[in-house]
Amino acid sequence: MSGxxxxxxxxxxxxxxxxxxxxxxVAGGDPVALWHAEADLHxxxxxxxxxGFSYGDYLRCxxxxxxxPVMEPLVAAAEGGLPVLGICNGFQILCETHLLPGALVRNxxxxxxxxxxxxxxxxxxTAWTSSYDRGQEIVVPLKNGEGGYVADEAxxxxxxxxxxxxxxxxxxxxxxxxxxxxxIANARGNVVGLMPHPEHAVEELTGPTTDGLGFFTSIxxxxxxx
Amino acid sequence: MTRHxxxxxxxxxxxxxxxxxxxxxxxxxxxxxxxxxxxxxPTSAELAMxxxxxxxxxxxxxxxxxLRQFGDKTPDTxxxxxxxxxxxxxxxxxxxxxxxxxxxxHNHPSYVxxxxxxxxxxxxxxxxxxxxxxxxxxxxxxxxxxxADHPDTHRVLPxxxxxxxxxxxxxGLPNVGGEIVFxxxxxxxxxxxxxxxxxxxxxxxxxxxxxxxxxxxxxxxxKTGGDGIGGVSVLASETFEDxxxxxxxxxxxxxxFMEKLLIECTLEVLHAGLVEGIQDLGGAGISCATSxxxxxxxxxxxVVLDRVPLRDRTLTPEEILMSESQERMCAVVRxxxxxxxxxxxxxxxxxxxVIGEVTDTGRLVIEWHGETIVDVPPRxxxxxxxxxxxxxxxxxxxDELQADAPEHLARPTSAGAVRDTVLRLVASPNLASxxxxxxxxxxxxxxxxxxxxxxxxxxxRVDEESGRGVAISTDCNGRFAKLDPYAGAQLALAEAYxxxxxxxxxxxxxxxxxxxxxxxxxxxxxxxxxxxxxxxDACLExxxxxxxxxxxxxxxxxxxxxxxxxxxxxxxxxxxxxxxTPMGFRHDGDLVVALGETRDELAGSxxxxxxxxxxxGLPPSVDLGAERALAEVLTAASRDGIVTAAHDLSDGxxxxxLVEMALRNGxxxxxxxxxxxxxxxxxxxxxxxxxxxxxxxxRLGAVLALAAHHGVPATVVGAVxxxxxxxxxxxxxxxxxxxxxxxLREAAEATLPALxx
Numbered sequence: 003m004s005g006x007x008x009x010x011x012x013x014x015x016x017x018x019x020x021x022x023x024x025x026x027x028v029a030g031g032d033p034v035a036l037w038h039a040e041a042d043l044h045x046x047x048x049x050x051x052x053x054g055f056s057y058g059d060y061l062r063c064x065x066x067x068x069x070x071p072v073m074e075p076l077v078a079a080a081e082g083g084l085p086v087l088g089i090c091n092g093f094q095i096l097c098e099t100h101l102l103p104g105a106l107v108r109n110x111x112x113x114x115x116x117x118x119x120x121x122x123x124x125x126x127x128t129a130w131t132s133s134y135d136r137g138q139e140i141v142v143p144l145k146n147g148e149g150g151y152v153a154d155e156a157x158x159x160x161x162x163x164x165x166x167x168x169x170x171x172x173x174x175x176x177x178x179x180x181x182x183x184x185x186i187a188n189a190r191g192n193v194v195g196l197m198p199h200p201e202h203a204v205e206e207l208t209g210p211t212t213d214g215l216g217f218f219t220s221i222x223x224x225x226x227x228x
Numbered sequence: 229m230t231r232h233x234x235x236x237x238x239x240x241x242x243x244x245x246x247x248x249x250x251x252x253x254x255x256x257x258x259x260x261x262x263x264x265x266x267x268x269x270p271t272s273a274e275l276a277m278x279x280x281x282x283x284x285x286x287x288x289x290x291x292x293x294x295l296r297q298f299g300d301k302t303p304d305t306x307x308x309x310x311x312x313x314x315x316x317x318x319x320x321x322x323x324x325x326x327x328x329x330x331x332x333x334h335n336h337p338s339y340v341x342x343x344x345x346x347x348x349x350x351x352x353x354x355x356x357x358x359x360x361x362x363x364x365x366x367x368x369x370x371x372x373x374x375x376a377d378h379p380d381t382h383r384v385l386p387x388x389x390x391x392x393x394x395x396x397x398x399x400g401l402p403n404v405g406g407e408i409v410f411x412x413x414x415x416x417x418x419x420x421x422x423x424x425x426x427x428x429x430x431x432x433x434x435x436x437x438x439x440x441x442x443x444x445x446x447x448x449x450x451k452t453g454g455d456g457i458g459g460v461s462v463l464a465s466e467t468f469e470d471x472x473x474x475x476x477x478x479x480x481x482x483x484x485f486m487e488k489l490l491i492e493c494t495l496e497v498l499h500a501g502l503v504e505g506i507q508d509l510g511g512a513g514i515s516c517a518t519s520x521x522x523x524x525x526x527x528x529x530x531v532v533l534d535r536v537p538l539r540d541r542t543l544t545p546e547e548i549l550m551s552e553s554q555e556r557m558c559a560v561v562r563x564x565x566x567x568x569x570x571x572x573x574x575x576x577x578x579x580x581x582v583i584g585e586v587t588d589t590g591r592l593v594i595e596w597h598g599e600t601i602v603d604v605p606p607r608x609x610x611x612x613x614x615x616x617x618x619x620x621x622x623x624x625x626x627d628e629l630q631a632d633a634p635e636h637l638a639r640p641t642s643a644g645a646v647r648d649t650v651l652r653l654v655a656s657p658n659l660a661s662x663x664x665x666x667x668x669x670x671x672x673x674x675x676x677x678x679x680x681x682x683x684x685x686x687x688x689r690v691d692e693e694s695g696r697g698v699a700i701s702t703d704c705n706g707r708f709a710k711l712d713p714y715a716g717a718q719l720a721l722a723e724a725y726x727x728x729x730x731x732x733x734x735x736x737x738x739x740x741x742x743x744x745x746x747x748x749x750x751x752x753x754x755x756x757x758x759x760x761x762x763x764x765d766a767c768l769e770x771x772x773x774x775x776x777x778x779x780x781x782x783x784x785x786x787x788x789x790x791x792x793x794x795x796x797x798x799x800x801x802x803x804x805x806x807x808x809t810p811m812g813f814r815h816d817g818d819l820v821v822a823l824g825e826t827r828d829e830l831a832g833s834x835x836x837x838x839x840x841x842x843x844x845g846l847p848p849s850v851d852l853g854a855e856r857a858l859a860e861v862l863t864a865a866s867r868d869g870i871v872t873a874a875h876d877l878s879d880g881x882x883x884x885x886l887v888e889m890a891l892r893n894g895x896x897x898x899x900x901x902x903x904x905x906x907x908x909x910x911x912x913x914x915x916x917x918x919x920x921x922x923x924x925x926x927r928l929g930a931v932l933a934l935a936a937h938h939g940v941p942a943t944v945v946g947a948v949x950x951x952x953x954x955x956x957x958x959x960x961x962x963x964x965x966x967x968x969x970x971x972l973r974e975a976a977e978a979t980l981p982a983l984x985x
Contacts, residue, residue: 014577015485017400021675024692039575055398058485114393114668143672145397202672207806208689209672 006031006225008218009046011076011092013038013067017054018089018201025201026050029218041071048085048129048221049076051092053145053199063106063148064094073099085129085221086193090146093185093195102186102195103161104153109146110178118210119144119198120172121184125165128191129224133216140213142203144176144184149197151179151186161186168194233545234272235599243269252279258614265608273594273601276546277609280512281519284781287613290747291779294757297764298774307736308773310433315356315508316426317775318433319737321801325690326430327698328360331370331423331741331797333780337479338420342387347395347482348456349422351554354399355508358491359557361434361498362426365674366688367396368406368681369422370702370741370795374415376657376983381410384418386984392422393668398484399491402677403669404686407702407795410657411837413710416785421741421778423797425700427690434498436507438525438560438586443504445518445529446566448573448580449490449556452514453539456480456552486555486578493576494557502569505560515549515609517558518584522592522606525560529606531584531594545596560586620753630711632844634830639908643963646907649839650883650957650967651975653912656838659880660979661891678805682888684727684876685800687808695804699733702798705879706791707832708847713755714762717794718850721766722916723878724798729859730874730919732809732866733800738767740777740796745789747781755792756781763794769852772798802866809866809921811875812892813948818872819928820899820946822882823935824858824918828909834880835912854917857938862919864934870927877918883911885920886955887972896953896969899946907960922948 008026010033012019023033034046038056043049057066067073073095080086080101088096096102109115120141123134134140153161158180161167168185175182177197185196200214239245249259252275262270262278270278284290299312309326310318316330334349350367357364369392374381396403406423438445456479497503505525507517514536522529533545543551561569566582573580587593592609594602640646653659662681671680678697679687685701703723709716725735740763745752767774783790802808813820830836831845865871877885890896901907923931928944935942946958955972957965 015398015488017398017488017673018675021673024675054400055485055488058398058483060485113390114397114670116667116670116672145670145672147397199672202675205675207678208675 006222007034007046008221009034009036009043009049011036011038011049011051011072013056013070015055015057016052018052018199021201022050022052022089025204025218028204029215029222031218031222036072038070038072041074043075043079047225051086051088051095053090053092056091056095063091064098067095068098077101080193083190083192087130087217088195089199089201090197093197096193096195101193102188103157104151106148107150107152108148109150114147115176116145117176119176121169121198122172124167124170125187127165128168128187128194130194130217130220131168132224133220139172141211142198142200142214143210144198146177146197149177151183151197153180164189169196233596233599233601235601236271236603239271240268245269247275249275249279252276253283254279258282261614266604271601273545273549274604276550277515277519277602280515280550281609282613286512286516288779289614290616290618290781291756292615293617294760297760301764301768302773303768303771305771305773308775309430312774312776314435315359317737318360319775319799321690321696321698323691323694323696324430325696326428326433327425327799328357328362329423329425329700329739329797329799330356330776331421331702331739331795332778333741333743334420334422335418335743335780335783338388339384339418341479342384343391344479344481346388346391346420348480348554349420350392350395351482351487352510353422353424354487355510355557357424357426358494359436359506359508360426361432362428363495364401364424364426364491365676366404366686367401367422367424368404368686368700368702370407372409372411372414372419372793374410375412376410378415380415388418388420389665389668395482395484397670399488400673402671402673402680404671404677404680404688405701406681408662408665411706411791413706413791417783417790419743419783419793421795423702425698432498434503434506436520436524437505438521438529439504440562441526441586441588442563443586444561444563444566444582445531445584445586446559446561446569446580447536447556447583448559448578450483450486450553451537451539451579452548452551453553454543454547454551457547457550480552480554482554489576489578490555490557493573493578496572497569500568500572502561502565503559504562507558509556509558511552513549513551513553519592519606519609521558521560523610526586526588527606528587528589529584529592530587533594533596535581535583537579537581545601618747618753619750620757621750622754623751629844630846634836634842634845637836637840637842641961643960643965646911646960647965650965653834653838653880653884654887654972655975655979656834657979659834659884661976662980663977664980664985678808679731679810683811684730685733687731687802687805689805695806697802697805699728699731699800699802700797701727702795703727704793704795705832706793707837707843709759709792709794710843711832711845711847713758713792715847715850716792717759717762718766719847719916720794720796721763722850722852722855724796725770725772725855725859726876726919728798728800729862730809730876732807732863733802734863735772735798735800735859737799738772738774738796740774740794742777742779743783743790743793743795744781745784749789752789759792759794763796766852770856807866807869809871809874811889812873813889813895813897813922814872814893815924815948816950818922818924818948819944820897820948821921821923821931822943822945823861823921823940824854825915825941826910826913826918827915829913829915833912833914848914848916851917857940858917858919861935861938861940865921865931870930871921871923873922875920877920878914881912881914889920890955890969891973891976894969895951896949896955897946898949898956898958901959902943902945
């Protein structure tokens with residue numbers, strides 16, 4: 003699987019970019035740093051938009067990042083099938099760009115929350131979840147202040163009907179997300195947005211589990227097979 | 229409207245002008261001293277600079293004579309790369325790695341405006357670490373509030389926690405530990421201390437000095453605004469009086485996004501070799517940065533104040549000099565490197581302006597609109613402030629307090645009463661689970677957090693290849709310090725030292741944040757002098773040098789001072805973090821071994837506090853030799869991989885320690901009171917130099933031999949149960965105490981959400 007190049011975008015205020023790069027490396031890929039101000043994807047095979055507070059989350063989470071120069075080629079490539087994973091702030095950015103439907107709003111309890119979260123993988127038909135078993139339960143860190151996923155009922159029904167709910171919260175809904183949704187995919191399955199942080203669950207030493215590794219091995223496996 | 233600026237020429241020609249030195253917090257003799265130094269009256273800008281730099285907060289004028297002991301009693305160590313006096317001390321942790329860490333107070337701002345006060349406390353300490361050339365890698369916050377059910381605690385705590393989370397999370401720094409303590413003595417005087425740790429290679433260490441005549445002085449980061457003017461002189465150096473004017477304008481407002489950019493930008497210019505000297509802007513703002521840089525360097529600097537980027541164009545030069553606007557740094561850069569420096573700032577969207585240059589005049593000269601408004605020897609501003617030998621005396625009430633020993637307090641005498649006492653202590657605010665607070669902090673970011681709260685110490689991986697890392701813990705029991713400040717400071721050190729060792733780290737160095745009442749009160753000054761003497765003596769004996777720290781005085785409302793609270797942070801090194809020892813019970817059948825000696829020591833204990841609201845007697849005895857021996861056992865056991873868990877015993881004694889070990893992974897244990905021992909004393913005494921470890925049957929011999937080798941008493945007291953099993957205490961007077969984990973968890977976890985959720 004070596005030689006697979008996975009870009010990790012750094013915006014001003016990105017925080018989990020090193021972690022995402024580490025997760026790519028642990029999974030066996032080569033992380034490539036992408037810079038927000040450069041409209042160039044450097045021919046990577048996939049892209050991770052990491053967590054953090056791009057532009058301080060000022061105005062609205064992800065609202066400024068969507069206008070960064072790097073987003074123009076990214077959106078075009080994603081529409082052409084490039085695998086893209088947006089984690090936390092990355093999920094918010096993907097919603098702002100309309101690559102994914104819906105939005106993320108302030109947690110219903112109004113506090114930032116950091117916890118080890120149990121999830122169920124609902125779909126393995128995406129570029130980022132093919133390594134998992136359908137219905138598999140995993141535990142990965144969750145940490146957000148604005149992680150409540152919302153969309154209108156018709157959109158939620160469509161996501162459910164098309165099997166585009168990628169992961170769902172179990173035991174505790176930590177932020178008030180509609181229908182316990184933790185992550186969704188686009189229709190093609192190459193673009194995934196996820197509020198919890200799989201990149202923080204790739205090493206036994208530093209994560210609650212290594213359950214998050216599957217997102218990164220999925221993409222590398224998919225690229226090899228493609 | 230134009231305003232006449234008070235120039236040096238004016239000051240020379242109008243010596244009789246009345247100046248508002250008292251409003252700026254200067255005493256008459258201090259003002260006279262400034263006139264003597266300058267041989268004229270100061271200009272209003274000079275007065276502003278001296279007033280902030282000679283404040284208690286910046287000059288340590290009341291504490292200096294005592295703090296010298298930390299230098300005089302430095303133990304023999306080759307670990308110290310940079311000692312006291314710089315922005316933060318630097319410690320060698322091996323393999324070419326260096327670590328810098330420091331704790332600071334932001335108590336008064338957090339009382340006035342909890343969110344911004346706590347947030348900018350994080351921001352300030354992070355810049356201290358950054359200015360040494362290190363990448364900040366973790367934070368932790370030792371916090372103290374009034375009684376948990378007091379209305380002011382409800383006003384302050386949620387804002388403080390949200391501020392720490394809001395700033396620290398947005399900076400991308402894991403919060404890995406700290407303390408939350410409730411006591412009525414902190415009502416109206418919450419303590420919000422912030423610790424940051426940073427890592428770097430030895431060759432990356434930078435210092436705050438302006439060297440090289442002709443080099444440029446660059447101010448970069450946020451624009452300067454009108455916030456935090458006089459924060460250190462007005463806010464941090466005076467007590468709050470009922471009915472006094474609102475002091476909100478003196479609190480700074482933080483922008484963590486700008487701080488994050490400042491971190492990345494600063495590390496980039498440092499690593500590119502573009503910086504000769506660097507200083508953060510915190511208390512006293514530009515006054516502090518320019519005078520300290522100049523004083524530490526060639527001795528001269530010329531600054532054109534008009535070049536400072538402003539958020540508010542109406543600011544006067546005095547206000548610009550005093551402003552404590554956050555997220556600013558000052559660097560000294562060679563002229564041939566300035567373009568590269570400014571290019572990196574631009575890449576990070578960070579404003580930067582060349583505001584002056586290094587000179588060899590021995591004077592700090594500042595001009596405004598073409599006229600000289602400051603012309604002073606920088607050392608007189610930065611380092612030669614007043615020094616006070618404040619009078620101190622053992623308080624009249626100290627003997628009476630120490631005589632009021634807890635022996636007369638009713639103790640439980642049955643298994644049922646012990647059970648009730650355990651549950652009551654578990655649910656008490658000081659011992660209850662702090663998850664409601666810590667779940668608002670990101671502990672995962674950067675991906676190097678190996679242990680975080682509620683573990684004994686935060687453990688951070690420094691080198692991903694070798695696994696080398698550090699452990700940090702902060703501790704202080706203010707009740708012990710009230711009973712005996714000398715012993716109390718030593719006990720704070722002993723607990724932090726023990727906590728670090730419990731994770732398997734070798735304790736290496738110390739930082740401290742000394743929180744006390746008014747230094748103008750001889751009782752308080754005695755507490756301070758005793759605490760410093762105690763801490764310095766103990767650091768010498770334990771071989772852990774003080775690398776730096778902070779003093780916060782005036783933590784009192786009216787005549788009532790807080791408990792003396794010398795918070796001590798200990799940093800240890802772990803050769804391979806994969807070998808760290810966590811605290812929770814894990815394996816069914818592992819043996820539970822108690823290390824150390826338990827005596828009848830209940831004065832100042834959580835039991836006396838919670839059950840009897842009693843504070844009196846003498847705190848647990850200090851035995852630093854025993855602490856050192858215990859730490860050697862714990863670190864060797866971790867290195868050799870012969871224990872499966874370790875937990876320090878302190879607040880709440882053995883009973884609380886066992887509850888915490890059981891709740892950590894949801895695994896119970898059966899533990900017996902040793903035959904002939906007093907069950908109550910065994911379970912609730914807070915004797916020091918003790919820990920509990922768990923060990924497999926096969927390794928028991930090795931652990932007992934290790935303990936014997938170091939002269940540490942070791943007793944097998946029980947065995948770990950299976951997942952979900954009860955915690956059972958046997959031999960407790962007339963029977964056993966059975967504590968189902970669900971009931972313990974409910975008791976531990978309900979308290980804080982019920983109070984603050």
